[in-house]
Amino acid sequence: MKACSKPDIPHHWSNFYTAKAFRKSGGEMVERLAEYLAESQARRKDFVLPYTPPEERLVYWKSRLKEKGGVEAGALWKANMLEEVLAQSNRLHDPRYAGHQVAIPLPQLAWLQAATALLNNGMAIDEMGPASSPMEEAVMQEIAQFMGLGSASGGILCHGGTLANLTALLAARQRKATGNAWKDGSERKCAVLVSEHAHYCVDRAVRVMGWGEAGTVKVRTLSNHQIDPESLRESLTEATAQGLEVIAVVGNACTTSTGTFDDLEVLASFAQQNDLWFHVDGAHGAAQVFSERNNASLKGMEKADSVAMDFHKMLGVPALCTGLFYRNGSDAYAAFSQEAAYLYENEQEEWWNLSKRTFECTKRMLSVAVFGIWEAHGHKLWESLVNRLIDRAQTAARSIEQRPHWELFAQPQSNIVCFRLKGADNAALRHAMMEHGPHYIVKTVFDGETWLRCTFQNPITEDSDIESLLDRLEELAESEIIQP
Template sequence: MESLLQKAFSPDLFRQQAHNLVDQLADYLEQAQSGSLEMVIPYKDPEESLAFWQEDYEQGQGDVTEFFSKTIQYSNHLHHPRYMGHQVTPPVPISALAGMLSSMLNNGMAVYEMGLVSNPLERILSELLAKKIGFDKNGGGLLTSGGTLANLTALLAARAAKTDVWEDGTNERLAVMVSEEAHYCIDRAARIMGMGNEGIIKVPTNELLQIRTDLLEQYYQEATDKGLHVIAIIGSACSTSTGSYDDLEAIAAFAQKHELWFHADGAHGGAVVFSDKYKYLVKGINQADSVVIDWHKMLMAPALITAVIFKRNDDAFRTFQQKAQYLWANQHSKDWFNSGKRTFECTKLMMSVKVYAILKAHGEQIFTDNVEYLYDLGKQFATLLKARPNFELALEPESNIVCFRLKSTSGTLNELNANIRKRLLEEGKFYIVQTTLGDKLYLRVSLMNPLTTETDLIALLDEVERLGKVVAS
């Protein structure tokens, strides 16, 4: 008799379940593209959703095919062209297949022997990005689990380059400079590193929500006068709320003058390094000491896969210098093939396989096409908004992130737009989010799906106008 364990590993069962799942996912793709998938987001409130799954759980062991089907049905559908919410890509299908491959092989990466394929692929991908950024042959880096961890990794490398805290601890008050519009993970990273409120010097932004480079000197002097040791400056490329690009060239010059580490957070918009049309937005990025780029935002791969690229790849080896006798013999050797020496993760997903599969199947051009199509679409959306007097555009978009709101003669605009967004969520035919700029609430789209068209954008604006009348009445 076959044991439970033997049955669970049955090749025939796997073949059958996998075929079924692939069929279900292909149907999902087809429906999303043909318009027959009605809901982008089948929203339920959290308690209702929990009750639904608790009931499912209480039914005990059952048909996994049905579980897969329900998971598809009740999830947020990023492949629907009317998904325009958070900055997560609808993964290009080949990368999802590579996800299945890598989950099955499960080579944990920390040491070369546990990542015979994924470690070399990671090096190739890091060198590809280093070249795109404009670094010379000394450039290189690693992959890690998301932009948040990647930014923390880069800032730890900055600290290792500027201080001996890792070995000796310190009484010094360290600080970093960043725009007040930077992603919250920078603030979090600085706090994790013990810098506290004072150590996070938030520089105001201009009307385009880019860091005010004319204020850098003043903020730096004030910090040093207070006894802070500023170690790094971070440029956003681009910011999260509005997709605004900081002036990286000016930041680079400032960093050089004061011998600061210059880090570029390109989690979202660093992907323009693949586009001749849009790479002007990151002019100066080649002068950064470190750059973060998410493959799972603009570069079509499933979450989480983030690149941390260093101008001098050797810097990466200082970040986590530690003895781990059972893993590697020499703490100080710079072996690129032992992933765990340079990353937070010990066991790590075979991330590189998912990105490499995209390159193998479609070539580099697919990244260029994706970035250019979506950034063009952002501009197209702004043009549509400006042609409709009922709408206000928060600022001219530099990327595929666009903030706007419906105007009205009655009631407060914040309330009106918040209610519209709530209704959109409940109805589930579009998925967009909201953000607050100053004291104004805006609707916000991140155009992440390359199958979204102008027709979808017009339909969104029609729907927002219609809901505007509904919620106002």
């Protein structure tokens, strides 16, 4: 190291690969992030989202790039860059955050994330993940069994629900479609039955597999957004009559927009009667399996062939970290069968070479956080987290019902609540809140109408935050911001 040390040249690599530089920047980072966390949780800023138009922010970041260089020796980024990132980012840890479905990370997991970033074991094959591969196998088997998927079950971790849904459908194609699509391509156009309110990634997966728009057969739902069993039967008959080979039915647990759970019992027996693969998109709501109080909506999930569950939504794990579980663990190998002499020695099922079951080759050491929580707490920490988040949604629903002029879409089954102010321009109302704060919520549109939408992701959110959110919306609705 000594021979190539060039401390007088700021960008020489040898300045950065030292334990000393690492320790110094880490110490500063811990202090700064702890302060950020404390100030966010204490609502010390008067906004969650520091709103400015995207064009303005792009001009800012571009202008910084015009001033490249000029750092002191040993600095990997400019001192005020992190400050700007903190200042401009959406403050998820502020208890007034009730926006999109992403975990408010359990703060200490940032350190595990840092540790695994430093280790950077790529996980594709056992040698590149000698700790994290068996950790993944062990913890995924236990969680799969906890979910009721049975003694042959298992699963893998991957980067996101989108990828998990695609992977599950690839396995479904191998198990159910005529011929060997992985080897020879699809013989016939296949199709998947899915709720009209499914997340767009299911449709995207179908198109990626080459079945086009027709490959996603959108099944009509009841007024509560649950798949209508009658329409399910009709959709299968119609799709088959059109020459499509229907291979799977996908259940929502729950829908992104309104948090509605399909009747998974009904879908499971429909799939069984018609020899279809049954996949549950539980990216958001499968996490409720950990809660005795809130798991009733998942009845039937244990009969699924595959289930996607995001640890980075209700379970406090930083994004991205998704579990894809299979009732028959061997099905995971059906999704991919790749000859790659530089990686594998054979095409056998080898649990320790994880990329035989994942789309990714290199992936992050995702198992460490999941294993850590599971080993330390079993399902209990997740149970208390899920209960708290759903309790926040139920508290909001009660308050909405008690206030005149407000309309609740439905009693929340999860931590998602949709509601609107009668007679108001709810899209403008949401925009006004985004621009002026202090709370952060989102909106959704269905049947051509806009609804306000909160996903209560932050366990620190108090009843008083919920009241002040509704008060603030009423104030904005009255104000000249949205009343020209």
